[in-house]
Each structure stands twice: as structure tokens, then as C-alpha cells.
Amino acid sequence: MNPSHHDKTLSLREFDLFNHLSDTQRMQIESVSILKRYDKNEIVFYEEENPLYFHLLIKGEVSIYKTTASTETIIIHRFSAPSLIAEVATLKKLPYPASCECVQPSLILKIPRDPFLELLRNDPSVSIALIASLSEKIATLERSLQRHSAPNAMAKVARLLCENPDILHQMKGIDIARLLGITPETLSRIIKKLKEEGIIAVSKTDGVTILLPDALDTYCG
Structure with a gap:
């Protein structure tokens, strides 16, 4: 060297x-x-x-x-x-x-x-x-192309969570938003919606837990 x-x-x-x-x-x-x-x-x-x-x-x-x-x-x-x-x-x-x-x-x-x-x-x-x-x-x-070809922001987030549920622990929200080509505000809004619908649970210790995988899959588009 x-x-x-x-x-x-x-x-x-x-x-x-x-x-x-x-x-x-x-x-x-x-x-x-x-x-x-x-x-x-x-x-x-x-x-x-x-x-x-x-x-x-x-x-x-x-x-x-x-x-x-x-x-x-x-x-x-x-x-x-x-x-x-x-x-x-x-x-x-x-x-x-x-x-x-x-x-x-x-x-x-x-x-x-x-x-x-x-x-x-x-x-x-x-x-x-x-x-x-x-x-x-x-x-x-291929996974990246699938995310970027998603029909809407919700589908992009859903596909990413299906691929890697730990992403919210691994990356900051602003970096995840950049990865998906959406705004941080849109990302926060979608995460909040998925939590309110009982599809996912989010905690500081466990990260994201997918509670209703079939419902999340429906959002993947």
C-alpha cells in the first residue's frame, strides 16, 4: 500500500x-x-x-x-x-x-x-x-428501481418498509426522504397515517414493527 x-x-x-x-x-x-x-x-x-x-x-x-x-x-x-x-x-x-x-x-x-x-x-x-x-x-x-417507480409517495414508503422495517433506526428521516425522492414532511405524514391505521407501530427501542403486513402490502401499489 x-x-x-x-x-x-x-x-x-x-x-x-x-x-x-x-x-x-x-x-x-x-x-x-x-x-x-x-x-x-x-x-x-x-x-x-x-x-x-x-x-x-x-x-x-x-x-x-x-x-x-x-x-x-x-x-x-x-x-x-x-x-x-x-x-x-x-x-x-x-x-x-x-x-x-x-x-x-x-x-x-x-x-x-x-x-x-x-x-x-x-x-x-x-x-x-x-x-x-x-x-x-x-x-x-432492482429494489431501488421498484421504489422509484412506485405510483405515489405512500407506495414508495410502503415498499421501503416491507424491504427494510429497520430503516427508521438506520437513517434519519431527511435521508430516507431523499432516498425516496419525497419531502420529509410527506414522509412524516405517511408514517403517522400508517400508525393511526394500526398497520405499523414505531418505538425508539424497537423501531418499526409491521402489525398488518397484508394491509401494508396493499399500499405498495
């Missing part, structure tokens, strides 16, 4: 993607990689930039977002460590389809694309792990 970013406590054997590799193979990756710390709100990469690295989020959390022609920000997803970020674009040498911003101080291992692809060609076990990561990303994208 770049000496100025070296972290002696980090070993690639800690991550599923690399735990099948030999010590020599891991050392080869570590020797060419850069371990970089990012501050909250710092940009990791911008939409349309050409990818030169695979990004392994080691600590922290990032937000993947797109900006529309009207400068509206649409949150596609948030990833928590450990996770690979935008590996499809890097694999295919395509410009990043979205931007990446740290929502809290984060630590990211930047792995140069070409040396890593050479390792993939020589070690099928790494390829299998990468395929698993890509499959999860595809599923995540």
Missing part, C-alpha cells in the same frame, strides 16, 4: 472477497493499493468519471446518487462497510453511472483495476466472490 496511507491493522484476509487468496496474492494487491480516509460529505467519485480503481469500503458509509437535469439529487442507495462500490463500471471500463459521497468519515481501499483483473483471470475463487457481490448489487438496484 501507499506508505502514507498504510494501516498496519488492515489485512485483506479479513474480507470475504480475498480470504481464498494466498498470502503472496494478498500482498501483491496490498502493495499496489491505496488506503484512503475520507471525511463526511467528501466525494469519492463523480458521475461520468472514468474508473481506474475498485473501491472497497472498509469503514463508514457512502451514498450513491444521481443528479437530474433540474439539479435534483436522487439517492440510489447507501452502502455500509464492508462493501465493494461501483465494481460493474470498473470491470467494464464504463464511466461511473452515479456519484459517490461519504455520509460519515470512511476508509476506502482503492485497488488498481488492471492488476486486480489479472488476478481475477488467474484465480477463479476471486471471480466467484466478485460475482456474488455483483449479484447483490443487481438486487439492490
Whole structure:
């Protein structure tokens, strides 16, 4: 790793993607990689930039977002460590389809694309792990598209709660609203309505409990 970013406590054997590799193979990756710390709100990469690295989020959390022609920000997803970020674009040498911003101080291992692809060609076990990561990303994208294609705000919230009932504990209301493309006021109004109808219960200790799943599913549209 770049000496100025070296972290002696980090070993690639800690991550599923690399735990099948030999010590020599891991050392080869570590020797060419850069371990970089990012501050909250710092940009990791911008939409349309050409990818030169695979990004392994080691600590922290990032937000993947797109900006529309009207400068509206649409949150596609948030990833928590450990996770690979935008590996499809890097694999295919395509410009990043979205931007990446740290929502809290984060630590990211930047792995140069070409040396890593050479390792993939020589070690099928790494390829299998990468395929698993890509499959999860595809599923995540499909869920995001389903939320954004919902017919109304209620359906967006209902679909998100069905997907992840703990979301109100994991994210602030304003960030959930951004994720869904609605206003915080609309989100609060919908949560209140679902509580009044007895469909969900919300508490500071337990988060959201879905009391009437069939009724919530009806709102999914």
C-alpha cells in the first residue's frame, strides 16, 4: 500500500472477497493499493468519471446518487462497510453511472483495476466472490428501481418498509426522504397515517414493527 496511507491493522484476509487468496496474492494487491480516509460529505467519485480503481469500503458509509437535469439529487442507495462500490463500471471500463459521497468519515481501499483483473483471470475463487457481490448489487438496484417507480409517495414508503422495517433506526428521516425522492414532511405524514391505521407501530427501542403486513402490502401499489 501507499506508505502514507498504510494501516498496519488492515489485512485483506479479513474480507470475504480475498480470504481464498494466498498470502503472496494478498500482498501483491496490498502493495499496489491505496488506503484512503475520507471525511463526511467528501466525494469519492463523480458521475461520468472514468474508473481506474475498485473501491472497497472498509469503514463508514457512502451514498450513491444521481443528479437530474433540474439539479435534483436522487439517492440510489447507501452502502455500509464492508462493501465493494461501483465494481460493474470498473470491470467494464464504463464511466461511473452515479456519484459517490461519504455520509460519515470512511476508509476506502482503492485497488488498481488492471492488476486486480489479472488476478481475477488467474484465480477463479476471486471471480466467484466478485460475482456474488455483483449479484447483490443487481438486487439492490432492482429494489431501488421498484421504489422509484412506485405510483405515489405512500407506495414508495410502503415498499421501503416491507424491504427494510429497520430503516427508521438506520437513517434519519431527511435521508430516507431523499432516498425516496419525497419531502420529509410527506414522509412524516405517511408514517403517522400508517400508525393511526394500526398497520405499523414505531418505538425508539424497537423501531418499526409491521402489525398488518397484508394491509401494508396493499399500499405498495
